[in-house]
Amino acid sequence: MHMICLVKQVPDPETPSASFRVDSAANKVVPATGVAPVISPFDEQAVEVALRIKDKHGGTVTAVSMGPASARDAIKHALAMGCDDGILIDGPAFEYTDSYSTAYTLAAAIKKIGDADIILCGRQAADWDGGQVGIIVSEMLGIPALINGQSTDIIGDKKIKFERVLPDGLDVYESATPAVVTFSQEVGQPRYPTLRNIMAAARKEVPVWGPAELGFDPNEAAKSRAKTKLERLFVPVFEAKVEIIEGENPAESGRLLAMKLREAKII
Amino acid sequence: MADEKGVMIVGELVRGTPAPICYELLGAGRKLADSLGEQLSILIMADNISSDTTSDLIASGADRVYAVAHPVLGKYHPDSFAAVAEKVAKDKKPNILLMGRTEVGQDLAPMLSYRLDAGLLMDCLDLKIDPASKMMIMERPVYGGNARSVLHCETKPQMASVKPKTQEPLPKDTSRKGEVETISVDLSPSINRTQFVEHISWVSEGVQLESAELIISGGRGIGSTEAYKATIDVAAKVIGGAAGASKAACDAGYAPPGNQVGLTGKRVSPTLYVAVAISGASQHLAGMGTSKNIVAINRDPDANMFKVARYGVVADYKQVMPAFIEKLKELLAE
Ligand SMILES: Cc1cc2nc3c(=O)[nH]c(=O)nc-3n(C[C@H](O)[C@H](O)[C@H](O)COP(=O)(O)OP(=O)(O)OC[C@H]3O[C@@H](n4cnc5c(N)ncnc54)[C@H](O)[C@@H]3O)c2cc1C
Ligand SMILES: Cc1cc2nc3c(=O)[nH]c(=O)nc-3n(C[C@H](O)[C@H](O)[C@H](O)COP(=O)(O)OP(=O)(O)OC[C@H]3O[C@@H](n4cnc5c(N)ncnc54)[C@H](O)[C@@H]3O)c2cc1C
Numbered sequence A: 001m002h003m004i005c006l007v008k009q010v011p012d013p014e015t016p017s018a019s020f021r022v023d024s025a026a027n028k029v030v031p032a033t034g035v036a037p038v039i040s041p042f043d044e045q046a047v048e049v050a051l052r053i054k055d056k057h058g059g060t061v062t063a064v065s066m067g068p069a070s071a072r073d074a075i076k077h078a079l080a081m082g083c084d085d086g087i088l089i090d091g092p093a094f095e096y097t098d099s100y101s102t103a104y105t106l107a108a109a110i111k112k113i114g115d116a117d118i119i120l121c122g123r124q125a126a127d128w129d130g131g132q133v134g135i136i137v138s139e140m141l142g143i144p145a146l147i148n149g150q151s152t153d154i155i156g157d158k159k160i161k162f163e164r165v166l167p168d169g170l171d172v173y174e175s176a177t178p179a180v181v182t183f184s185q186e187v188g189q190p191r192y193p194t195l196r197n198i199m200a201a202a203r204k205e206v207p208v209w210g211p212a213e214l215g216f217d218p219n220e221a222a223k224s225r226a227k228t229k230l231e232r233l234f235v236p237v238f239e240a241k242v243e244i245i246e247g248e249n250p251a252e253s254g255r256l257l258a259m260k261l262r263e264a265k266i267i
Numbered sequence B: 001m002a003d004e005k006g007v008m009i010v011g012e013l014v015r016g017t018p019a020p021i022c023y024e025l026l027g028a029g030r031k032l033a034d035s036l037g038e039q040l041s042i043l044i045m046a047d048n049i050s051s052d053t054t055s056d057l058i059a060s061g062a063d064r065v066y067a068v069a070h071p072v073l074g075k076y077h078p079d080s081f082a083a084v085a086e087k088v089a090k091d092k093k094p095n096i097l098l099m100g101r102t103e104v105g106q107d108l109a110p111m112l113s114y115r116l117d118a119g120l121l122m123d124c125l126d127l128k129i130d131p132a133s134k135m136m137i138m139e140r141p142v143y144g145g146n147a148r149s150v151l152h153c154e155t156k157p158q159m160a161s162v163k164p165k166t167q168e169p170l171p172k173d174t175s176r177k178g179e180v181e182t183i184s185v186d187l188s189p190s191i192n193r194t195q196f197v198e199h200i201s202w203v204s205e206g207v208q209l210e211s212a213e214l215i216i217s218g219g220r221g222i223g224s225t226e227a228y229k230a231t232i233d234v235a236a237k238v239i240g241g242a243a244g245a246s247k248a249a250c251d252a253g254y255a256p257p258g259n260q261v262g263l264t265g266k267r268v269s270p271t272l273y274v275a276v277a278i279s280g281a282s283q284h285l286a287g288m289g290t291s292k293n294i295v296a297i298n299r300d301p302d303a304n305m306f307k308v309a310r311y312g313v314v315a316d317y318k319q320v321m322p323a324f325i326e327k328l329k330e331l332l333a334e
Helices: A041-057 A069-081 A099-113 A133-141 A195-203 A250-263 B020-036 B051-059 B078-092 B105-115 B225-239 B247-251 B282-288 B317-333
Strands: A002-006 A021-023 A028-030 A060-066 A085-089 A118-122 A145-156 A159-166 A169-176 A179-183 A228-234 B007-010 B040-046 B064-069 B096-100 B120-124 B126-129 B136-142 B147-153 B158-162 B179-182 B194-201 B214-218 B242-245 B272-276 B293-298 B311-314
Touching: A002 A041, A002 A099, A002 A133, A041 A060, A041 A069, A041 A118, A041 A145, A041 A179, A060 A069, A060 A099, A069 A085, A069 A195, A085 A099, A099 A133, A099 B105, A118 A133, A133 A145, A133 A179, A133 B105, A145 A169, A145 B105, A159 A179, A159 B194, A250 B293, A250 B311, A250 B317, B007 B020, B007 B078, B007 B105, B020 B040, B020 B096, B020 B126, B020 B158, B040 B051, B040 B078, B051 B064, B051 B179, B064 B078, B078 B105, B096 B105, B105 B120, B105 B158, B120 B136, B120 B147, B136 B158, B147 B158, B214 B225, B225 B242, B225 B272, B225 B317, B242 B247, B293 B317
Parallel strands: A002 A060, A002 A118, A060 A085, A118 A179, A145 A179, B007 B040, B007 B096, B040 B064, B064 B179, B096 B158, B120 B158, B214 B242, B214 B272, B272 B293, B293 B311
Antiparallel strands: A021 A028, A145 A159, A159 A169, A169 B194, A228 B147, B126 B136, B136 B147
16 A cells, blocks of 8 residues: 655745735745745645554555755655655746646656555645645546545555545545545644654655656746746735724623614614 | 637536526626627536526526536536536637536536646636737635735636636526527446445534525634534524634534635625634635625734624623623514
8 A cells, every 4th residue: 555645835824814925026925934834734634644544554655745945844744744755846947837737747756656556635735725736636647536535544455435525514435546535624633743753754865856857858847837827916905994893891892783783784 | 729719617506406606607707708709608417407497597698508418417426527528618619618616616627627738727706808818817816815816827728617606697687598509428327437425414403504694603712612502503593594613613623514614614605794703814714705794703903804894892702792692682583
């Protein structure tokens, strides 16, 4: 059983909106000072699912990330949680891509690693929120994708069970492997790295693959494969127009609020 | 790339009738088609398609309905639906292809984009045609709603999935004329590579969150499951609305997972949304920011929720809510 987790590093999504900045000339997000980037939360949950399978059935887990040198930290985090190996895909050729081009690169990496039974992703990356990469990877590999999962388990030779989260409950599916599976918050709390794993992760070599390792034309940037183009990035402004309701005490405010909603015919 | 024409929608039916997203997409698609001077069509796939349904879609803005009925299409499956939509799109060659960023669009749209070799942007809020280039310009939220991006596709069809509840449907006009084209397909159940086993329903009592006009939502600050029940559930019941929650409140187990509102929870747009002890993270606003009247109850005067709210109370909710609920009961009994 070999599992591959696709993990992306993102600016910490819990950064308060007030400190979120965009450089509109460069169409880029300005990282908040002193806030370190993190592994995208749903990708961390995908790692958790892989490790639950490994705990139960054995096997190995490889974490793969495409990103700048700092993305090594996202891989190290996955290793500290219990993944066995990590691969970083980095280089100027991979900058400014879109979901398609990202999937193209990751699918090439998965093919090079070979023999993956399950490929685990987040339902969407917490920065660009595309929710496309895992599904396009599955199409490129010619295998099914099961999305927005709460859990998955192995139920036979080359066979998995998958629970998809829907607004009103779960749809349970069975699928042959290899398959791509994507996960959401319903997975639950990812495990904390143990001290032993943190130390092992620190020592672990994380190879860096560039265009040459993936068999790409060195003169062809991933950007040239993109099918969409960013024109503008900006922070939307909301006009604050709140009416604060202040009674003599909080209970009075509550009563005034109810009356206000009634007067305005909202209820 | 020159012969692609028209705006095509991939529609969705619920128990035989068009899902709300169909009308929203027809509203948005009509504007695009008119500014290009092209036709608007909608593809529907099901086991059975009635003439009421096709007439309704024409009255709602479609010039043409492509109807594909086959037993295998009785329940949505990405494999069978993608195969049919791919065939129709390759045959009709639309300039623009739209669908909803719904449970269906979430996997169908990326699959189709790959099979049609087309660029796709998900969860768009706004679509328009650039007067100079005649290309579709798409606006979508990124960074959990903290920023907006404006993009275009460099290939055709230009594909977008649209965020539900963001587009205005057209008023129905039964005198509108349109054509229905029935397309037959050959499908075997074995086209579906994954097998549906069962649906497990989450028990939810009272009013459905997505369709509720009045919502009371609780956040992490609620503090416990008991307090959520006593405050949020009760207030929702009193006003005949639904109870919602932030992700933090669901993760902590205060509220059931099906109550989550936000980027990765339910998208709602009610007349009234009361946010109790919810800070107003961008990912939460992504699911309720378009509500008509937002009320924030929070003890932190700087909470982000006050920035989008129409009314606010700055206090401990434990002191505000009992009196608020009592007064509501009184007013509604009048
Ligand atoms: C300057 C700049 C310009 C950009 N221009 C464009 C543009 O023109 N068009 C456009 O569409 N986007 C653009 N982007 C967005 C960016 O390239 C996105 O990251 C890309 O589209 C991938 O989609 P996503 O992050 O939304 O991933 P999703 O589809 O949301 O990711 C789903 C899952 O796939 C996996 N995954 C995704 N990315 C990676 C990764 N790098 N490594 C490992 N696993 C991964 C993870 O498991 C993740 O949870 C731009 C970004 C920047 C910074
Ligand atoms: C990829 C991604 C997707 C996400 N999707 C969602 C989503 O769909 N929905 C969602 O909600 N979040 C989502 N989040 C999480 C989001 O970023 C926030 O963490 C979350 O919304 C915070 O919930 P909260 O406001 O309840 O908690 P907090 O931010 O902790 O806020 C609690 C608030 O309660 C107030 N408070 C505390 N006690 C009291 C009291 N006694 N009386 C009055 N006020 C009190 C505090 O002042 C504070 O403002 C997502 C995050 C990521 C990274």
